[in-house]
Amino acid sequence: MCELLGMNANVPTDIQFSFSGLVERGGRTGPHRDGWGITFYENKGCRLFRDPKPSIDSEVAKFIQGYSIKSCIVISHVRKANRGRICLENTHPFTRELWGQTWSFAHNGQLRGIKRWPCLYYQPVGTTDSEHAFCWLLSEIRHQFPQRPSRSVALSRFIQSRVQQLHELGVFNMLMSDSRSLFTACGNHLSWITRRAPFGPARLIDADMEINFENETTPNDVVTVIATRPLTDNESWHTMRAGEFQVFRKGEPLPRLQSPSRPSNI
Amino acid sequence: MCELLGMNANVPTDIQFSFSGLVERGGRTGPHRDGWGITFYENKGCRLFRDPKPSIDSEVAKFIQGYSIKSCIVISHVRKANRGRICLENTHPFTRELWGQTWSFAHNGQLRGIKRWPCLYYQPVGTTDSEHAFCWLLSEIRHQFPQRPSRSVALSRFIQSRVQQLHELGVFNMLMSDSRSLFTACGNHLSWITRRAPFGPARLIDADMEINFENETTPNDVVTVIATRPLTDNESWHTMRAGEFQVFRKGEPLPRLQSPSRPSNI
Numbered sequence: 001m002c003e004l005l006g007m008n009a010n011v012p013t014d015i016q017f018s019f020s021g022l023v024e025r026g027g028r029t030g031p032h033r034d035g036w037g038i039t040f041y042e043n044k045g046c047r048l049f050r051d052p053k054p055s056i057d058s059e060v061a062k063f064i065q066g067y068s069i070k071s072c073i074v075i076s077h078v079r080k081a082n083r084g085r086i087c088l089e090n091t092h093p094f095t096r097e098l099w100g101q102t103w104s105f106a107h108n109g110q111l112r113g114i115k116r117w118p119c120l121y122y123q124p125v126g127t128t129d130s131e132h133a134f135c136w137l138l139s140e141i142r143h144q145f146p147q148r149p150s151r152s153v154a155l156s157r158f159i160q161s162r163v164q165q166l167h168e169l170g171v172f173n174m175l176m177s178d179s180r181s182l183f184t185a186c187g188n189h190l191s192w193i194t195r196r197a198p199f200g201p202a203r204l205i206d207a208d209m210e211i212n213f214e215n216e217t218t219p220n221d222v223v224t225v226i227a228t229r230p231l232t233d234n235e236s237w238h239t240m241r242a243g244e245f246q247v248f249r250k251g252e253p254l255p256r257l258q259s260p261s262r263p264s265n266i
Numbered sequence: 267m268c269e270l271l272g273m274n275a276n277v278p279t280d281i282q283f284s285f286s287g288l289v290e291r292g293g294r295t296g297p298h299r300d301g302w303g304i305t306f307y308e309n310k311g312c313r314l315f316r317d318p319k320p321s322i323d324s325e326v327a328k329f330i331q332g333y334s335i336k337s338c339i340v341i342s343h344v345r346k347a348n349r350g351r352i353c354l355e356n357t358h359p360f361t362r363e364l365w366g367q368t369w370s371f372a373h374n375g376q377l378r379g380i381k382r383w384p385c386l387y388y389q390p391v392g393t394t395d396s397e398h399a400f401c402w403l404l405s406e407i408r409h410q411f412p413q414r415p416s417r418s419v420a421l422s423r424f425i426q427s428r429v430q431q432l433h434e435l436g437v438f439n440m441l442m443s444d445s446r447s448l449f450t451a452c453g454n455h456l457s458w459i460t461r462r463a464p465f466g467p468a469r470l471i472d473a474d475m476e477i478n479f480e481n482e483t484t485p486n487d488v489v490t491v492i493a494t495r496p497l498t499d500n501e502s503w504h505t506m507r508a509g510e511f512q513v514f515r516k517g518e519p520l521p522r523l524q525s526p527s528r529p530s531n532i
């Protein structure tokens with residue numbers, strides 16, 4: 001298994017505090033020593049840092065912890081390999097371009113038989129189940145919508161329908177972005193919290209770090225953080241249900257599309 | 267205009283010495299202050315660092331200069347914007363996936379009218395001529411070869427034929443890789459040097475730095491460095507001719523495919 005971390009905000013925000021918690025899970029407070037990665041969106045642009053080393057020992061991770069990159073959408077992942085050897089090309093997040101937008105994807109779980117599913121437009125570079133699932137999912141989206149649909153709800157609904165198919169293969173916790181929205185799917189473990197004014201203090205579970213967001217924000221900021229397990233112990237996180245699909249935009253959870261049926265194998 | 271730097275080696279090699287020369291051209295010894303980027307291949311995996319800040323002022327560039335990343339193929343670029351504003355998505359190198367391989371591309375020059383050329387399979391994320399040219403070129407390759415051709419010479423020959431078309435639009439100096447080969451095209455300025463045993467000292471033109479490669483290498487290492495202008499002043503660089511196309515693999519220049527006709531506008 002792996003651990004996921006995502007952020008969606010209405011103003012460019014740095015994720016150093018939450019990322020510091022995740023990094024600890026990559027070798028110290030958690031067993032996820034098989035690489036890590038992070039994507040930062042800056043409008044349509046996307047920065048991707050990946051390293052097959054444990055995040056806790058990674059010079060690149062240390063650099064990211066000390067260098068403020070402000071972004072409205074972030075996806076990060078620390079890996080515990082189950083399928084695919086430890087190497088750069090098997091390290092999440094994975095990225096591809098569709099409709100002139102950079103999509104990125106990170107996954108936690110196992111998907112039995114996914115490699116038999118066809119990838120029409122995108123091919124995996126590495127050998128993980130996860131990248132194969134991403135290539136299949138993005139191929140499905142491209143096949144359904146050769147051009148970007150004008151209604152974003154049509155896109156979200158379609159992604160949700162295909163995510164439901166992936167749930168049938170095993171455990172599928174996902175963070176994915178097209179540079180505009182953050183799409184999240186819960187197979188078994190995913191929680192989120194939306195912070196807004198009045199902001200208060202937050203204390204990491206995995207490291208001796210505390211912050212008062214009141215000093216870091218303006219009254220109009222809205223920031224959602226999503227993680228496999230809550231990162232702080234003095235705030236109230238929303239725990240997603242198995243099979244739940246949630247889209248975030250401009251820092252806010254969007255209204256639920258429909259109540260999905262519970263996947264049969266969970 | 268911009269400046270390019272590439273490396274191809276038969277063993278994973280770090281490019282810190284040459285990169286230090288390029289970084290100086292990104293704001294100190296050269297006017298290329300509009301962003302910079304670098305891709306490092308590690309087998310099929312690819313690391314991409316990009317920053318819209320001048321390389322000379324970039325914290326990310328400082329990190330790369332101080333952190334040894336060993337790679338067999340590297341592509342780097344410092345930008346002087348002519349088309350497309352200064353932002354992350356307009357920063358080279360650009361990357362896309364084809365046949366389960368990560369392709370990366372950097373360009374120096376201008377291409378009049380390129381935006382009218384069709385991009386069938388890949389769409390630009392930003393607004394540069396360069397990314398459009400890459401999307402067109404990769405779409406042409408994909409259209410011609412839906413699967414990777416078994417003979418790499420067929421691929422090289424096809425790329426060369428399409429690069430000839432790009433030369434017709436203006437100035438096209440290019441570095442491109444599919445993770446196996448480094449493809450280079452000279453529009454007006456591109457030089458390279460192949461270093462092999464017996465190795466000797468090298469001195470940067472743009473910074474007060476000298477190195478003796480004898481202390482850094484083994485007798486079997488073969489390393490080619492390609493740059494817009496030579497980076498050292500005590501070695502003999504090969505200056506490419508306008509219209510020249512050269513493929514490098516395992517550190518060595520491959521035999522020339524054919525003598526291309528000189529582009530009409532150079």
